Amino acid sequence: MTDEIPEPAPYGGLLVQSIEDENDRAKRLAEQTVDVSVNGTSETLRPEAIHIRGVNSLSTKNIEAFINYYVNYVVTTENNEESGLPTTTYTPVSGDAQRKFRVQWINDGAVNIVFTTHEDATHALDQISITGANPAVVPMPVIYQVNLLVQERETKPYTPVIEFQKRTTLAHRLGVETETSEAQTSNMDEDESAVVLYARLSFQSDRKVKNAAVYSRYYLLHGEPERRPHKKRPINPKKRRHQRDYSDDLFADKLQARARPRGREEVEDLFADAMARIDRSRSPTRDRSRSPMRDE
Structure with missing residues (x-):
């Protein structure tokens, strides 16, 4: 008589696997958190995040669009046979290749882009940089790889992201025009067309200062979203x-x-x-x- 193997509880195996994966990820990030010397100052690496400077006139959604444009989308430009004009299409990469991230504000002009792994962060840094930043392309000593990653460099232009953000909004895909769409578009074209960004791998010292909103010039110019007055509903x-x-x-x-x-x-x-x-x-x-x- 053979012993019957009990069936596992639903999703139990997936839960255990997820916990093990998370522990492995945390352990690997701890190993990749090394000390480096930058211009004579000792810094501790934050391996899963990249630091972007120059975002003074950008919102969180603008920054998310910038990362998605260069990291999570394939941009194709072809000439339209009927009109003869170039047509640009934006195709998201496959689900497995999508790099998940979140924007973490430091101050009015700088943010951290936090990814799941160090590999995702270095891939994104390579994609948004004008010069290649991925040390895996050419074999080199580890110390040189780290020094290359923490070196600040100019990113690819922000200008094409403006049209990308317009075309990928939900309202645009549904063909719905909002009341403030024209004003927002005008402000976007004027404020963001001259944006120049600089990126590197983040340090543990790249943290948000206390009461950062008090010193925010962006909030002074644009206002805080949660404090904007709401329109009263018209009474029938x-x-x-x-x-x-x-x-x-x-x-x-x-x-x-x-x-x-x-x-x-x-x-x-x-x-x-x-x-x-x-x-x-x-x-x-x-x-x-x-x-x-x-x-x-």
């Missing part, structure tokens, strides 16, 4: 008139009830009820807190 005039008529009816009913004279029968009923309440108030009641009376 029919609904308002219905509410007013209903209130008038209630007010009229109250006046009518007060002005209505009481008949003889109604007065007699009220007198009978009052006498009954007096009789009940004089009848003995039993209080749970009182003790029974003793016989003398």
Whole structure:
């Protein structure tokens, strides 16, 4: 007789595997967190993040569009046979090749782009840089690889990202025009066309200062999104008139009830009820807190 192997709980294996993968990732990042000397200053590497400087006029969505344009999309430009004009298409890379990231603000002019692994970070740094930054292309000593990664370099131009962001918004894909689309487009073209960015691998010291929003020139010019006034919803005039008529009816009913004279029968009923309440108030009641009376 063979022993039956119990079936694992649903998703149990996936959960254990995910925990093991996360532990392996954390261990590998700890090994890649090394100390480096930059211009005579000792710094500790943050292997899974890249540092971008020059984002003073950009929002978080602008920066996300910049990374996606060069890292997670394939851009193709072809001449349209009918119009003869060049047509640009934006195709996202396959799911496995997508590099997940998040934007972490340091101050008004610099951010960290945090990836899942060091390999994703170096790949992104290579993709956004004018000169190749991936040390895996040419074999070289480890110390030279690190020095190359922490060296700040100019990124590829931001200008093509402006059109990319317009074309990939949900409103554009659905063909919906928003009230502020023209104003936002004008500001985007004017403020961001001259953006020049610089990138390198991040250090542990690249952290957000306390109360950074107080010193933010971007918030001073553009305002904080959560503090922008909300427009009041227009009130339906029919609904308002219905509410007013209903209130008038209630007010009229109250006046009518007060002005209505009481008949003889109604007065007699009220007198009978009052006498009954007096009789009940004089009848003995039993209080749970009182003790029974003793016989003398």
